[in-house]
Amino acid sequence: xxxxxxxxxxxxxxxxxxxxxxxxxxxxxxxxxxxxxxxxxxxxxxxxxxxxxxxxxxxxxxxxxxxxxxxxxxxxxxxxxxxxxxxxxxxxxxxxxxxxxxxxxxxxxxxxxxxxxxxxxxxxxxxxxxxxxxxxxxxxxxxxxxxxxxxxxxxxxxxxxxxxxxxxxxxxxxxxxxxxxxxxxxxxxxxxxxxxxxxxxxxxxxxxxxxxxxxxxxxxxxxxxxxxxxxxxxxxxxxxxxxxxxxxxxxxxxxxxxxxxxxxxxx
Numbered sequence: 001x002x003x004x005x006x007x008x009x010x011x012x013x014x015x016x017x018x019x020x021x022x023x024x025x026x027x028x029x030x031x032x033x034x035x036x037x038x039x040x041x042x043x044x045x046x047x048x049x050x051x052x053x054x055x056x057x058x059x060x061x062x063x064x065x066x067x068x069x070x071x072x073x074x075x076x077x078x079x080x081x082x083x084x085x086x087x088x089x090x091x092x093x094x095x096x097x098x099x100x101x102x103x104x105x106x107x108x109x110x111x112x113x114x115x116x117x118x119x120x121x122x123x124x125x126x127x128x129x130x131x132x133x134x135x136x137x138x139x140x141x142x143x144x145x146x147x148x149x150x151x152x153x154x155x156x157x158x159x160x161x162x163x164x165x166x167x168x169x170x171x172x173x174x175x176x177x178x179x180x181x182x183x184x185x186x187x188x189x190x191x192x193x194x195x196x197x198x199x200x201x202x203x204x205x206x207x208x209x210x211x212x213x214x215x216x217x218x219x220x221x222x223x224x225x226x227x228x229x230x231x232x233x234x235x236x237x238x239x240x241x242x243x244x245x246x247x248x249x250x251x252x253x254x255x256x257x258x259x260x261x262x263x264x265x266x267x
Contacts, residue, residue, distance in 0.1 A: 002225045004211040006169035014158050018050040021156055029055040031125050032133040033117050035188065036070025040135040041180045042171050043158050047133060048081050058085040059124060061117045063094055066188050073179060090116045110189030114150030131155040139164040139203060142210050144243020152246060163207040200235060209236040
């Protein structure tokens with residue numbers, strides 16, 4: 001069965017990535033927004049193992065739709081790791097903006113929450129000379145399942161090249177508690193939100209198709225090698241294609257020799 005594989009050595013590679021980037025940055029620490037979900041918990045544990053829990057700060061940014069049990073689990077886990085946390089309820093901040101610009105759209109309201117959290121994270125990072133840790137995984141990045149300039153904004157994204165199914169394997173390897181691993185994936189941006197419902201596909205199926213796309217296979221080849229239906233493959237292909245803008249800087253017309261966001265390469 002064609003699917004992305006998890007290699008145990010990935011843990012050491014990610015430790016080195018975090019450690020080296022942090023050392024070269026001149027920052028005094030790292031900061032991460034903690035939701036109680038699997039991805040942020042994995043990034044938290046990786047970072048604490050890589051540079052020490054004393055250099056990590058967790059920011060809990062709940063609002064009125066955030067499950068209280070999620071925050072309780074995060075507090076308990078951070079206490080066990082020795083990671084200091086700060087908690088700020090963003091309900092008033094979100095409602096103030098929506099009062100100025102009302103919308104009944106759950107998506108728009110959810111994006112406001114994600115961007116409000118980003119503001120807090122980068123504000124604290126600036127005040128305390130920290131780098132913001134991103135928590136998006138490869139499945140989310142490729143399908144555009146994140147808020148542009150919200151949870152997609154970060155200084156470094158350690159698990160950005162790991163599919164969701166690989167993140168689960170990594171979580172087991174590094175000892176993340178099962179209550180985080182087994183939790184139904186959700187951004188908790190509104191009551192009842194669930195990742196797989198919004199994506200219209202399970203992560204297991206999604207990752208197999210994305211892996212085929214990554215390998216450069218056409219739709220027919222992916223169908224043949226996975227045994228999945230052509231409609232599922234086309235659905236995922238469209239998610240990837242229509243979210244290109246989220247993975248790029250704002251489109252810049254090419255005028256010079258090398259253009260930022262197009263063919264300018266950074267070390």
